[in-house]
Amino acid sequence: MFGIMRITARHLLYFAALADEGSFGAAARAVSISQPALSMQIRDLEAALGGKLVERMPSGLKLTRLGREVLPRARRVLAEMAEIEALPRRGxxxxxxxxxxxxxxxxxxxxxxxxxxxxxxxxxxxxxxxxxxxxxxxxxxxxxxxxxxxxxxxxxxxxxxxxxxxEDRFLLAGSRARIERLAGEGGAVAPKPAELDPEQLLLLDEGHCLADQAIAACGLDPGRRRVDLGASSLATLCGLVAQGFGLTLLPEIAVMSETASAPDMALHRFAAPEPGxxxxxxxxxxxxxxxxxxxxxxxxxxxxxxxxxxxxxxxxxx
The missing domain is CATH 3.40.190.10 (Periplasmic binding protein-like II)
Known part of the structure; x- marks a missing residue:
């Protein structure tokens, strides 16, 4: 009874951060306190619960059985507290x-x-x-x-x-020479995504939903990505394709920003129905x-x- 009374939202927040980050140092940085202070709060929580929450292993931290039982409950409490804090916004x-x-x-x-x-x-x-x-x-x-x-x-x-x-449509982006070859004289030809050479298509690194959407739009095999740059931003891809290193798909919302930073890049619309x-x-x-x-x-x-x-x-x- 007395142990339960000593548990605070701060204890739960720090324990959840520790579980998320996997180390005391990273968790302390995530919640903006010192590592000794975080360690003390975790020890206090363990004392209140009467058992260990984490074990220090050579490969990092591991939750104990008690820790695994406490964590989802702590997350629910923190989520409910966030809801309470949001109540003043109603209306x-x-x-x-x-x-x-x-x-x-x-x-x-x-x-x-x-x-x-x-x-x-x-x-x-x-x-x-x-x-x-x-x-x-x-x-x-x-x-x-x-x-x-x-x-x-x-x-x-x-x-x-x-x-x-x-709806944010995709445009074909590349160097002026590449786009002119695909679009023909005067840009009269509107290519289809499935007609693109997968060997020339540059995509964002794995995990970005835009890369998955581009693969689907072009009808490519997700397991057969031959051009994988590990690029984490559209700006990187636009800089590359502007200099002739392949082609990429650019969302419409990015057009004004990326054409300003990559003035040598050319854009062309796909045939209807445009992917997006x-x-x-x-x-x-x-x-x-x-x-x-x-x-x-x-x-x-x-x-x-x-x-x-x-x-x-x-x-x-x-």
Whole structure:
């Protein structure tokens, strides 16, 4: 009884961070405290529970049986506390603190537009952004450490509230010489994704959903990627293809930014139906009483996306 009374949310937060990071040093950095302070909090939690939560192994930390039983319960408590902290936003629209996740192939393009508009709506709004791949964002969202995430569909998980925002089409990007050869004189020919030589197609490294979508759009065998650069950004791919190193698929929302930084790159539209992806805002399900802020945020991202799409479609018309 007395041990249970001594357990605090801070104990649970530090234990969850330790389980996530796998070491005391990394966990301490993740929660912004010193390593000795984190170790002390974990020892206090173990004393309250009457057993060890972690074992130090040569390969790193390992959760004990008690640790494995405590961890999912700790995550549920922390997620519920995040919900409680979000209660003041009910009926108040976008206000207070907002934790948003965005995938890397969207963040550099939509955030400068969207965040400017968010700030304009409320200068006191505390916006915190986490940029990561989809699986990471969904995991953090599930743990209650994000309010919402901007991702590309489809996403797995029955416990998600999904708001589709807009369709982001793919354009063919390459050097001017390559694009002219594919498009013919005057750019009259609109190639099909399946007609591209897979040997010439440059993609992002494994784990990026855009790479998977490009593979699907081009009808390629996912296990037969012969050009694998390990590139982690579209900017890297655009710089390479602009200099004649293959071709890539560029989303419309990235057109204005990447053509400005890679002026030698040429773009061409595919034949209809153009390949693309649907971007959506997601949050944990079961928050029906908090629709105002989520709907407002979805509308803001949708409008920011439409602004970028309009610019791209003016620059590279169908």
């Amino acid at each position: 108040q629209g976008l206000s207070g603190q907002l934790n948003i996740g965005v995938i890397p192939t969207v963040a550099p393009y939509i955030l400068p537009v969207a965040l400017t508009r968010l700030r304009a709506s409320d200068l006191t709004l505390d916006i915190r952004v986490r940029e990561a791949q989809t699986n990471v964002l969904l995991d953090i969202l599930d743990k209650g450490r994000l309010d919402a995430a901007l991702v590309a569909l489809p996403v797995s998980g029955a416990d998600l509230d999904v708001r589709p925002l807009f 992806r649907t971007l959506a805002l997601v949050r944990r399900a079961g928050q029906e009483g908090e629709t105002d802020w989520f709907e407002a945020l979805a509308s803001l991202f949708a409008n920011a996306g439409e602004t970028l799409l309009a610019r791209a479609r003016t620059a590279v018309p169908a």
